[in-house]
Every structure is written in structure tokens, then in C-alpha cells.
Amino acid sequence: MGKIISIVNQKGGVGKTTTSVNLAASLGVLDSKVLLIDADPQANSTSGVGVNLNDVENSIYECLINKVSVKECIIETESPNLSLIPSHIDLVGAEIEFINYENREYIMQKALKEIAEEFDYIIIDCAPSLGLITINALTASDSIIVPVQCEYFALEGLGKLLNTIKIVQTRLNPQLAIEGILLTMYDGRLRLSNQVVEEVKRHFKGLVFDTIIHRNVRLSEAPSFGKTVIMYDINSKGATNHLNLAKELIIKQKVNEKPTS
16 A cells, blocks of 8 residues: 655745655656645646646546545656646635535545555645645645755744644544654755754754755746656756655655564
């Protein structure tokens, strides 16, 4: 069964979509079969892998609200081994529509059971909120990755997020684990960036990924061309960072899967 990982932080502008798109693409390049789910109404992950929103027939909205089969929502992308369930602006209203649903926190989990064994990894790009769609993603996930930007307010809101995760673990998904905290937007020339790295590592120790995502022009340019950084410039720092993150994730999973003697 594929590992389901949500990329989550209720704080905006921390690199969730950049991480989701490029981690998914990197895992695909490394021969894993990957499904990227765009669970953000802004649909930036959808456009970020080159899918035109006007061409989308079935999105995650149709899957969750209209009960369209999840298999009918999957689109192939130009990136190797990477499929997509796109988002749509209609997802904005989904939380209101969820209110009268029975077991509404488990709708995504139930939908993904149909395809979980067809992929090595399912990456969910969550919206910058802790609403019902994000709760659905957390309930459906095996683990989460929390992107944290190397800026002054880096730790702001993390306490609230971790509290929400504890609530989900207690009430909805006891198996949910923190895969790791990912430091993003790092600029080695700035003292502040280095201070944030030290502070986050001091607070969270072994939970922090060794890989750090640097600020990179190619990484910023790629979405405007509807490409992942892997497809846009494989030799860029941004591509190297995300490939290293994917390798770290794969190695970590293999270590965790080793039988204990």
C-alpha cells in the first residue's frame, strides 16, 4: 500500500505547494509511482504540473462532494511516474457542503482506499488552513511534512498546528505521524536564515529533515511555465534540493520497514 503524506502548515507562503509538486516529481524521477492530490482551492499544484484548469472534468471536489470515483479524477502528467488529482475553485464551498455529511472527516480516507495500492506515494497539497478539507487530508494520511520558511516568524503558528495534529491523532487517526519538518526558503548569506535553522533544530531535534530547500531562481520560475523544477531545470539547486529530499524520504521509509530481529 502506498504511503500517504500530507504537506501541511496553516501559515501561508511557507512553500507547501512548491514542496508538494517538486517532491512528488522527484519521487517519480527516482522510479516511485506517485499521485499528487491538490487539496487547495487555489489549484496551484494543478497548474504547477502543467494541467490547464479549463480542461479539468473531475477534480478532488467531484470526488469528495459528488462521489465521483477517485479513478475518474486521476490525470497523467508530463512528469515521469507522476499522476494528479486536480483541484478546482469549487472546493472553497466544500466545507459548508460537508456539514450535513455523516463521518465527514473520513470522506477522503474512504475515497483513497480504492487506489492506495496502485501508488508508492500519495502526496496531498493542503490549503493554508485547518478546516475540514485539511482535517480530511490528515485523517487519510500516514504522515505529514511541515514546511517552515527560514524567516523571522518561522515558529509562529506551529504550536497551533501541532495541537491540531494531536487532536487528529487522538480522535480520528491514531497512526498519523510527523514525517518531518522541512526548512524552506533558506538563504545562506543571511544570518537570520542560519538562526532560524538553529532554532528549529533545537526545538524539534530529530524531526527536522537534513535536506534544506534553498531560495532558487529556477525554483521560482518553474511554475510560470507549468513545469516542476525537475522538468524545468534538472541541474538547478532547487531540483537538487528536492531530489535529495526525495532520497531522504525513501531511505527513511526503507529503514522503518526493516523487520526487527
